[in-house]
Amino acid sequence: MKCQKCKVKNATTHVKRVVNGEYEEYMLCGDCAHEMGFDNVFDMDMPDMFGGLMKSLFGALPSRSGAARCPLCGSTLGDITNTGKVGCAKCYEVFYNELLPSVKRIHGNTTHSGKTPGRQAIPEKSKENSEKEIKEQIEGLKKQLDKAVEVQNFELAAELRDKIREMEGK
Amino acid sequence: MTDAVNISSRVRLARNLREYPFPDRMSDAQKAEVIEKVKAAVLNLSKKLLFVNLSELSELDLVSMVERHLISPEFADKQSGRALAVSEDESVSIMINEEDHLRIQVILPGLCVEEAYRIAEEIESELSLYLNFAFDRNLGYLTQCPTNLGTGMRASVMMHLCAMSETRTVPRIATNLQKLGIAIRGTYGEGTDATSSLYQLSNQVTLGISEAAAVENIRNIALQLSETEKLTRENLMQSMEYQDKISRSMGILLTARLISYNEAVRLLSNVRLGICEGIIDNVSIDTVDKLIVSIQPASLMRREGRKLSPQERDKVRAELIKSTLR
DSSP: OBOTTTSSSBOOEEEEEEETTEEEEEEEOHHHHHHTTOOOTTGGGSOGGGHHHHHHHHHHSOOTTSOSBOTTTOOBHHHHHHHSOOOBHHHHHHTHHHHHHHHHHHHSOOSOOSOOTTSOOOOTTGGGOOHHHHHHHHHHHHHHHHHHHHTTOHHHHHHHHHHHHHHHHO | OOOSSEEEEEEEEEEOBTTSBOGGGOOHHHHHHHHHHHHHHHHTSSSOEEEEEGGGSOHHHHHHHHHTTSSOHHHHHOOTTOEEEEETTSSEEEEESSSSSEEEEEEEESSOHHHHHHHHHHHHHHHTTTSOBOEETTTEEOOSSGGGTBTOEEEEEEEEOHHHHHTTOHHHHHHHHHHTTEEEEEOSSSTTOOTTOEEEEEEOOOSSSOHHHHHHHHHHHHHHHHHHHHHHHHHHHTOHHHHHHHHHHHHHHHHOSSOOHHHHHHHHHHHHHHHHTTSOOSSOHHHHHHHHHHTSHHHHHHHHTSOOOHHHHHHHHHHHHHHHHO
């Protein structure tokens, strides 16, 4: 799809906003999006005037965890804020404190709720679950544990084992 | 089954392998490794999926898959270092090395988001036996773009809101839904222009809300919108003008010799309403829904087995519509 503003370049940015109660939506190319002030999700953390300056400083500074670069993928915080894309799973650990405000702004929340690896999504009314249901869940987990051992995924097996212990302890 | 308002339900789960950088930062060799690992896991699934490297597919095949909502336009845009696993009935697809290492998608007709989630979750659980998915206790499943953190789940329903689009109530509802972390936007046609009055309802927040709760929200909103749409349709149908519009739409579709995609979709949307309201009775909703997909440019050319100029397409499209609706 072509950019709706310049109608020349390909649209790469999908913008949705509400102005005076009217819902608007555009498909824009990177340049037009930038011109109209729609940049990537991280940019809004900085005041417009100093955005560029702050970003260049930010990229050079070490993170609060002390690392300037992610040891797994080599990304700096600047790389992440410039592209709006995180480099790898490890980056979330290394730059956790720096990324958290953006995460909070996007989701209004910073704590995951729902499925965790190797387990069915936690039912909404877990407190009201009868003992029978918990037993069934443990049985299900044990089956998954057997399967995990069978395919030699010991990391998952260990997680499952801990979960089973935790549930049996309740 | 597809109903008067709800055309299809879709659930997509984003997952990444812990030990590799996210796709934008992977080398070609790493991309190939991820493809191999995922392939091995996919071949072990109890549901049989066909596995292809994207570079093996023709551009026409790829674009027509985008038209069928099997893959995203961004995914089809660049073929190297990417692969696709898809079930024979096309209800399940897994994009490999799109924005995330895996995008597991389930698409089903009608309003059945829970069922779509159940299937997606089952596949994800099976895959997690062989693949180490990146997960953080606080942030949930880790994704390249932080907008997908948490469940990594996007659930959506494609809805035919022709009456509400006619009375211009959709923008107002969109504003209210936004406050609930739910988006509604036009699909097909260019950008905001919902010529076909087909809309997509989807959850925007993925962190802090469980899959079950998000799916339930989408389903409830879809049900409420369906009710409002049905009432609005009843009112609209009182007007002879609108009934006339529907009959004329059918007339044009049955006689046109050249028809553009946008015009065809707009008219088919009217015909779909006519069928639901009993004004047109010799065609089924299902036929119209399938037609809306198959008259898109790439799907049309794939059907013909060759490239067509825009004017040739308009001619072939008109013929296909005529023969299907007669």
